[in-house]
Amino acid sequence: MAGIGFELRKLLQRDSYAGLLKAYAYAGVISSGPWVLSIVGILLVGMIAAGSAADREVTRFQVMVTWLILCSLVLTGPIQLSFTRWVADRLFERRRDLIVPNFLGALLLVLAGCGTLGLLAAALLFPGQGNLLRVLIGSGLAVLGGIWLTTIFLSGMKQYGAIVLLFLLGYGVTVLASLGLRRFGLEGLLGGFVLGQFVLLAGMLMMVLRTLPTERMIAFAFLRRGAMYGTLVWVGVLYNLGVWADKLVFWLSPEVSQPIIGPLRASIIYDLPAFLAYLAIIPGMAVFLVRIETDFVEYYERFFDAVREGGSLDQIRHLRDEMVFTIRQGLYEILKIQGITTVLVMVLAPRVLDWIGISHLYLPLLYLDVVAASLQVVLLGLLNIFFYLDRRRVVLGLTVLLLALNTGLSWLTLQLGAAYYGYGVALAMMITVFVAMLALESRLHRLEYETFMLQ
Known part of the structure; x- marks a missing residue:
C-alpha cells in the first residue's frame, strides 16, 4: 500500500479543495473496489429488469452471483493476506524483480483452483x-478469485484515473452484457x-504488467x-467467514430462507437491507484509506526509522506520541464520517426504498445493517494498524471472535x-471493535518495550 499512500500525500499537499476531493474520491473507489461495485451491478440488473418476464431468472442470477462472491472470497482468503505480506517483505528487501513472477504464479493457482472447484461443485450440486x-459457474468463480488477488496490486499503483476508468468499464460491461443477454435466461445473465x-x-492484469515489468514469467517462491505466515492464512479465511456469518445463518435456516437454484438459498427478509447497507461504507472506506496511508504511515515509518538508525530517546518518544495521536485522530474521523453517513441513511432511507419499490417494513433492519457496516469499517482500520505493528496473533484472535x-x-x-x-451482526461488530480498541490501547502503551525488548 505504500504506493497509494505516497500518491495520496501528494494530492493532499496541493492544499486545495480539488486535491482533497480527488484524494478522497480515488481512495473511495480503490478501497471499496470490486466488492461494493459487484453489489451495485447486480442490484442495477435487478432494478432495470424488474417487471420483465424473466423476473424469476433475475432472482436466480442475483443469488448465484452472491454465492459466487462469497465462495471466491473464502477460497482466496488464505492467499490474499499472506501473499500481500510476502510482497511487502520483498519490497523491504528491495527485490522487486521477484514480485510479478510470483504474482503470476499465485494468480495461476487461484484461477486453476477456483475454476476446478467451481466446475466440480457445479457438476455435483446442479x-x-x-x-x-x-x-459459467466454474469460470465465474475463477475470475472473481483472480480479481480479489489482483486488486491487491492496484492499491499500490499511481494511475488512479486509469483504475477508476477500468472499474467503470468492467462493471459497465457487466451490467450492459447481463441485460443484453437476459433473453437467454439464467445462462445469458450469468454469461x-x-x-x-x-x-x-x-x-487489471495488463495494468500490473505495464507498471511492474518482469524478465521472468512465472515463479512459485x-x-x-x-515464506508465508500461517496466521495470515487463517485470518484470510476467518475474516471473510466472520463478515458473512450472519447471512449464512439466515440462508441456511429454512424458516427464513427459500431454495432458489440447486442447493443455493436466499432470505428475502434479510438479504436486500444487508446489501444496501454496504453502499454506505464508501465514505468511511475513503477516510480509512486516506488517514491510515498518509498520517499514520508517515509517523510509523519515521518511528521505526529512528529505532533502526539509533535516534535519541526523546526523538523516539516524540514520534511514538505523534503516531498514537494520528491513530486516534484517524479512528475518530472514520467514526465521525460513518456516523454522519448513518444519520443521512436514516433520513433518506424511506425515499430510497420508495424509489426502488421496497416496503418500509425493511427500515429497522436496514438501519441496524448500516450500523454494522459502519462498525466494520472501523474494525478494518483497527486490523490494518495491527498488521502494521505486526500483531498477527491479535488479528487472528479478533477474527475468531467476530466469527x-x-x-x-x-x-x-x-x-x-x-x-x-x-x-446479531450489529452487536458482533460492536463487541469486536470494543475488544480491538482495548487491545490496541494496551499495545500502544507497551510499544517501546515490545519494539526494543522482543526483537
Missing part, C-alpha cells in the same frame, strides 16, 4: 442444469456477468516452506423473532 451454466468480470480482470459472535448472536436473533433480526 445435476439438473445444462453444461453451459456449469462452465454477461462473467464477461464483464473477465474484462475487468484482463484490464512464495510457496516455499516458511463466533456473528454466528452465535445471529442464530439467537432467529430464535427471538423478526423484531430482533439485524441485532
Whole structure:
C-alpha cells in the first residue's frame, strides 16, 4: 500500500479543495473496489429488469452471483493476506524483480483452483442444469478469485484515473452484457456477468504488467516452506467467514430462507437491507484509506526509522506520541464520517426504498445493517494498524471472535423473532471493535518495550 499512500500525500499537499476531493474520491473507489461495485451491478440488473418476464431468472442470477462472491472470497482468503505480506517483505528487501513472477504464479493457482472447484461443485450440486451454466459457474468463480488477488496490486499503483476508468468499464460491461443477454435466461445473465468480470480482470492484469515489468514469467517462491505466515492464512479465511456469518445463518435456516437454484438459498427478509447497507461504507472506506496511508504511515515509518538508525530517546518518544495521536485522530474521523453517513441513511432511507419499490417494513433492519457496516469499517482500520505493528496473533484472535459472535448472536436473533433480526451482526461488530480498541490501547502503551525488548 505504500504506493497509494505516497500518491495520496501528494494530492493532499496541493492544499486545495480539488486535491482533497480527488484524494478522497480515488481512495473511495480503490478501497471499496470490486466488492461494493459487484453489489451495485447486480442490484442495477435487478432494478432495470424488474417487471420483465424473466423476473424469476433475475432472482436466480442475483443469488448465484452472491454465492459466487462469497465462495471466491473464502477460497482466496488464505492467499490474499499472506501473499500481500510476502510482497511487502520483498519490497523491504528491495527485490522487486521477484514480485510479478510470483504474482503470476499465485494468480495461476487461484484461477486453476477456483475454476476446478467451481466446475466440480457445479457438476455435483446442479445435476439438473445444462453444461453451459456449469462452465459459467466454474469460470465465474475463477475470475472473481483472480480479481480479489489482483486488486491487491492496484492499491499500490499511481494511475488512479486509469483504475477508476477500468472499474467503470468492467462493471459497465457487466451490467450492459447481463441485460443484453437476459433473453437467454439464467445462462445469458450469468454469461454477461462473467464477461464483464473477465474484462475487468484482463484490464487489471495488463495494468500490473505495464507498471511492474518482469524478465521472468512465472515463479512459485512464495510457496516455499516458511515464506508465508500461517496466521495470515487463517485470518484470510476467518475474516471473510466472520463478515458473512450472519447471512449464512439466515440462508441456511429454512424458516427464513427459500431454495432458489440447486442447493443455493436466499432470505428475502434479510438479504436486500444487508446489501444496501454496504453502499454506505464508501465514505468511511475513503477516510480509512486516506488517514491510515498518509498520517499514520508517515509517523510509523519515521518511528521505526529512528529505532533502526539509533535516534535519541526523546526523538523516539516524540514520534511514538505523534503516531498514537494520528491513530486516534484517524479512528475518530472514520467514526465521525460513518456516523454522519448513518444519520443521512436514516433520513433518506424511506425515499430510497420508495424509489426502488421496497416496503418500509425493511427500515429497522436496514438501519441496524448500516450500523454494522459502519462498525466494520472501523474494525478494518483497527486490523490494518495491527498488521502494521505486526500483531498477527491479535488479528487472528479478533477474527475468531467476530466469527463466533456473528454466528452465535445471529442464530439467537432467529430464535427471538423478526423484531430482533439485524441485532446479531450489529452487536458482533460492536463487541469486536470494543475488544480491538482495548487491545490496541494496551499495545500502544507497551510499544517501546515490545519494539526494543522482543526483537
